[in-house]
Amino acid sequence: MAQTRFSAGRRDILRILGTGAAASALPFGIGLAGAADKLVVGVIYVGPRDDFGYNQAQAQAVAVLKKMPGVKVVEEEKVPETVAVQKTMEAMINQDKATLIFATSFGYFDPHVLKMAEKYPNVRFAHCGGLWTAGKHPKNVGSFFGYIDECQYLDGIAAASASKSKKLGFIAAKPIPQVLRNINAFLLGARSVDPKATVKVIFTGDWSLPVKEAEAANSLIDQGVDVLTCHVDSPKVIVETAERRGVYSCGYHASQAKLAPKGYLTGAEWDWQTPYTQIVKATLDGKPMINFLRGGLKDGFVKPSSFGPAVSADAKKKSEAVKAAMLKGDFPIFKGPLLDNTGKTVIPAGKVLGQQDPLLESMNYLVDGVIGQV
Amino acid sequence: MSETTDGLAFGSLALALLGGALRVSTPFLFVSLGECITEKSGRINLGLEGTLVLGAMGGYGIALLTGSPWLGVLAAGLCGVLMGLLHGALCSLPKVNDIAVGIALMLFGTGLAFFLGKPLIQPQAPMLPSVELGAWSDSEQLRSALRINVLLPLGLALAGLLHWGFRSSRWGLALRLVGDNAAAARALGYPVVPIRIGATAAGGFLAGVGGAFLSLYYPGSWNEGLSSGQGLMAVALVIFARWSPLRCALAALLFGAAGALGPALQSQGITAGYYLFNAAPYVLTLALMAASWTPGQTLAGAPGELSFTQR
Incomplete structure (x- = not known):
């Protein structure tokens, strides 16, 4: 506690000294005027911006923000999901005068973003992937996310069509709801083509x-899996390993088609510029923070990669038909009767969960x- | 019937672990052999994690620039030599603690590698070729388990060579003397400081080559999470192996297999407790360290000049 107070104090002193120096060096305070009328947006990434994956997808949207008039972007990469992210946010708020912060990794939300939002009620925090709940979370926090399980369902169709063994593999980082939803959607897509298809998860x-x-990819392939997909931050290693071993792969986050010219079937990609620009525009116009922002294929939040050479015409047709239904907004992926893999009913017969249903999150x-x- | 399937599953798990050991163990092997040479001279270089990461980055970069993965391996080794020379030289100054310098160099090496490696995350460098030891078999799983890189047999041969060299060669005896009793070495006319610097540089070379294996063969990509602490574990492994190169090789294979345990079990459908299995290499490190440290006693086989064996 004393530590925090001390460092905040030191930062304040530095700022006062800095402003004083700038003001005395430049006549009439010209140096301060430029930055004051621009919206400073802070963006925090958990990894490098060019990782062929999660962070790259975010950075592509930030590149669009940088071109917007009246917006200045400050970024920091490789910020761990620990108290370090709170320090980064405070530095962006106090030193760079950021009033809108994009915290792009799942683990930043609770408690880090929530704590900072209470401390700085005049700063807006947009978090990617969290579940903002009215009444429970502060008004200056918003969460945005995309229904990428729609693209995972399409991946599943392409995967089961290409697979000979009908054994698919999914390499996942952690069993959090978004990841589980992707795995399940991938399986349901595959089962829509072949009801016997299975998905092995590591x-x-x-x-x-x-x-x-890489080890997970190799052991899955050794077990007869012939299509791999994943939910990790950078699918590069997995897609490359699949290509080297001569099996198919579906990408995630961004397009990895370049890494596997033969085996890349399709992939689930983010298109974050839609939510990013909406949130920034709301801030520029002085409208209230968008607390809960979601969208799927039809809202332009996600998109499938273009098909690779190994996708058959038949699979393309099936996939395009489902995509068209999703674009119309009448393709619920999760509907009863649905059993989990321990035999328990998770969605009773006759019940349909729409994509927006918070139960799915x-x-x-x-x-x-x-x-x-x- | 169920017995046969159990037998089959067990066989396939054993095969998966063998494959994992052969694929994952090479960086452990090179780093631990390097550390073994360094520690035999009486110094500890904890910075080999940094050297490993820097070697991985440097090797990847050079392989990308020149189109030759073997030049990449050489460049990675040279990065390691430079890091080793830096450590050796710094530790030769009076009142400098080698453990503290090692930690500093670990942070320096990883930081420098991340900084210089930014433009290398996207491009694909040419990979080291693999050797098909399993070409005679018609089991795809066995063939893939026995698909190894030539660096692994080189490393194993090096372990044998070091084992022989430490016991029977002139340079090996000199190295051990310097590490066991600097005063005696000086009395015999051996230059203590240059030998130690040389041993640290040689250790760095091997750690750098281990890094090149990571980025140029398996998993075969430059990425900031590439090493995830393998360099540090390899240093711990030297203590567990009691400074014997042959035991280092065994321990490296064991650590490789432990690292493959989590994914292998899950792909076999044994899915409970994967967090525990994923932590197997770390648990193994702790358990082995606890088992091999005896309080109040000098470790058997430890070079007498190491800073932690001094009282």
């Missing part, structure tokens, strides 16, 4: 563990056909 335990990811099961355990 949890590696963290977002970026290249050796373990607290998913804690793997559906029947997925081999793995939460």
Whole structure:
């Protein structure tokens, strides 16, 4: 506690000294005028911006923000999901005068973003992936996310069509609701093509563990899996390993088609510029913070990668038909009767969960056909 | 019937662990052999994690620039030599603690590698070729388990060579003398400080080559999470192996297999408790350290000049 107070104090002193120096060096305070009328947006990434994956997808949207008039962007990469992110946020708020912060990694939300939001009620915090709840979370916090399970369902169609063994593999980092939802959607997509298809899941335990990811890919392929996909921060290693071993792969976050010219089927990509620009525009116009922002294919939040050469015409047709239904907004992925892989009914017969249903955002099961355990 | 399937599953798990050991163990092997040479001279270089990461980055960069992965391996080794020379030289100054310098160099090496490696995350460098030891088999799983990189047999041969060299060669005896009793070495006319610097540089070379294996063969990509502490574990492994190169090789294979345990079990459908299995290499490190440290006694086989064996 004393530590925090001391460092805040030191930062304040530095700021006063800095402003004093700038003001005395420049006549009439010209130096301060330029920055004051621009909206300073802070963006925090958990990894490097060009990782062929999660952070790259975010950075592509930030590149669009940088071109917006009246917006100045400050960024910091490789900020861990610990108290370090609070320090980064405070530095952005106090030193760079950021009034809107994009915290792009799942683990930043609770408690870090929530704590900072209470401390700085005049700063807006946009978090990617969290579940903002009215009454429970501060008004200056918002969470945005995309229904990327729609693209995972399309991946599942392409994967089961290309697979000979009908054994698919999914390498995941941690069993959090978003990841489980992706795995389940991938399986349901695959089962829409072949009701016997299965998905083997390996949890590696963290977002970026290249050796373990390669090892997971190899052991899945050794077990007869012939299509791999994943939910880790950078799918590069997995897609490359699949290509080297001569099996198919579906990408995630961004397009990895370049890494696997033969085996890349399709992939689930983010298109974050839609939510980013909406949130920034609301801030510029002085409208209240958008607390809960979600969208899928039809809202332009996510998109499938273009098909690779190994996708058959038949699979393309099936996939395009489902995509068209999703674009119209009448394709619920999760509907009853649905069993989890321990035999328990998770969605009773006759019940349909729309994509916006918040129940789906607290998913804690793997559906029947997925081999793995939460 | 169920017995046969159990037998089959067990066989396939054993095969998966063998494959994992052969794929994952090479960096452990090189780093631990390097550390073994350094510690035999009486110095500890904890910075080999930094050297490993810097070697991985440097090797990847050079392989990308020149198109030759073997030049990459050489460059990685040279990065390691430079880091080793830096450590050796700093520790030769009076009143400098080698453990503190090692930690500083670990942070320096990883930081420098992340900084210089930014533009290398995207491009694909040419990879080291693999050797098909399993070409005679018609089991795809066995073939893939026995698909190894030539660095692994080189490392194993080096372990044998070091084992022989430490016992029977002139340079090996000199190295051990310097590490066991600097005063005696000086009395015999051996230059203590240059030998130690040389041993640290040689250790750095091997750690750098271990890094090149990571980025140029398996997993074969430059990325900031590439090493995830393998360099540090390899240093611990030297103590567990009691400064014997042959035991280092065994321990490296064991650590490789432990690292493959989590994914292998899950792909076999044994899915409970994967957090525990994923932590296997770390648990193994702790358990082995606890088992091999005896309080109040000098470790058997430890070079007498190491800072932690001094009282």
